[in-house]
Amino acid sequence: MSVEAFALPLATPLETAAGRIEEREGFLFAARGGTGEATPLPGWTESLAACERALRDADEKERWSAALAACEGAPAARHAVSQACLDARARAADRPLYRELGGERECERVPVNATVGDADVEGTLSAVETAVHAGFETVKVKVGARAVAADADRLDAVRSAYPRLELRADANAAWDEAEARAFLDATSGLDLAYVEQPVPGVDALARLTSVGPVAADESVVDAGVDACLDAGVAAVVLKPMALGGLDRARDAAFAALDAGVTPVVSNTVDAAYARSGAVHLAASLPDPAPAGLATGGRFARDLVPDATPVRNGYIAVPRGNGHAIGGSAGE
Template identity: 55%
Template sequence: MSIEPFTLQLTRPLETARGPIHQRDGFLVRIEYAEETGVGEATPLPGWTESLSDCRDALERAPELAREEDWGVALGETNAPAARHALAVALADAKARARGVPLYRSLGSDELVHRVPVNATVGDADPAETAERAAEAVADGFGCVKVKVGARSVTADADRLQAVREAVGPDVTLRADANGAWDRAEAERALDSFASFGLQYVEQPLPASEVPAHAALRSAGTVPIALDESLSARSVTDVLATDAADYLVLKPMALGGPDRARQAARQARQAGVTPVVSTTIDGVVARTAAVHVAAAIPDVPACGLATAAWLESDMCRDPAPVAAGEIEVPQTDGLGVSPDEQ
């Protein structure tokens, strides 16, 4: 096993609860398994996963544990989610290569999937600019637009969403993402104010830890609720048990690997909750692994996978480009990423 550090500069700062991030630091991992070499990526994100140093420590412990036991035990004993993600992707890549199938087929898909729908994301701006950006995304072929809300007053955000709906028409799927910005009273006002805009859902209206409060919001039935950040604070099983969400936004890096993300999607569907796959603004290896996870989920709605534009450059050629609101699913054996190919 090899561990290679990397740094990817962002085109613009990524705002998080711990402040802006200007670059993504992580590790490219290669594992030899079943006479194949698989590649994985660990790109920790503060607030979601372990720290960069803890990630490196976990990766460095894994080969010794694998030699003493096996890679299955190493996966089971690696509790740092980003580190486990890298190991799980690399092993899954090698196994799928050995079987001669694309990774999504080895994750359980019985169908040939060439493309997965993706959403465009529109950040904070005044109503006119927000509507213009949304209209541009629709003109580029996106059938689903997610608008960031919560940085302004509820009234201002309602004006922005109204402008977007008027600009894109009734047939475009519209989502709003608050990133946990509101308290309970603000969230209730927002859902009431947004009810007439035909939103597919409002994502993470309350802080991550307030899962029972999300359940109360959902029970009001004003606008469907999606949970994202809450999955960093509670397990998928716990979140589903509270009936707090209509949708779960699954980030394979934060969950600990594509296998766990696929299992979470199965759990969600069994509970009557719709899974959506997203990234933590990762490099090409992890981003492509998330594409395979989405491809393995039947009838998956538009996913948050069109994130390559956040990066000034990447580790290698992107095998999963976005066009007309869909992302291409690699059909080559394994993951479909060649880090040595520029």
């Protein structure tokens, strides 16, 4: 087993509630021919130092079960160990990672959404036009940075220009309940797929589900997927790094499917190995919803170049055994 640190510069800084992030730091965990990635993100996972401690502890274990147990309470670390285990087993069985996860059908590619940041109406339309011309059929528009009415106008303009586009909005818990209700009311005729995490807290989400379609993102990590399903959300956004691994994210996805709720695979601006794993996770699901995985372009430099390129609104599932990118760390 081995633990290798990395630091990757972002093409543009990432603004989070915990502050500005200009590079993504993490670790590759390699064992028995498999590789996994741990890329902690403040506010979503354990700290970088706590992640390293958990991985160093796991590195001393002889069995996968003991290595995984060493990472309890450190979701990014557990993600790395779990992914390495799945990758090693898939390679040994000569099959792709999505098959090792339990995927029952052949899958060559998964659909992904484009993300449009905050801008005025003109800027939003321009960004959506670029995404549509690139082949995206689903676009997520970031909202919450300006007045509710102004954000509603942005979505109205997009819907008028692109009546068949699958359209999502993401507020990143920026609103209180009154603001969220106002936005849901104002956009009720726009056929939005959902508004992602309009308010903080699963109880507040539950009170909004009668107003319009809402999705849980942060609340999946904070309260658990079962609480979000009980709240009546339309979709759950699943970020394997924050949930403690591909295996746990897949369990959450099937809990959602069993409840008639859409699981949407996403990521926490992860590097190449974790993004590849998330693509395999989406590929392992029946009829996966467009995933939030078109984030490779956020990196100025990655662990593996062009590991999950987006073409015409899809990412091809990496071909080969295991996660099928870059070989195994240490090879």
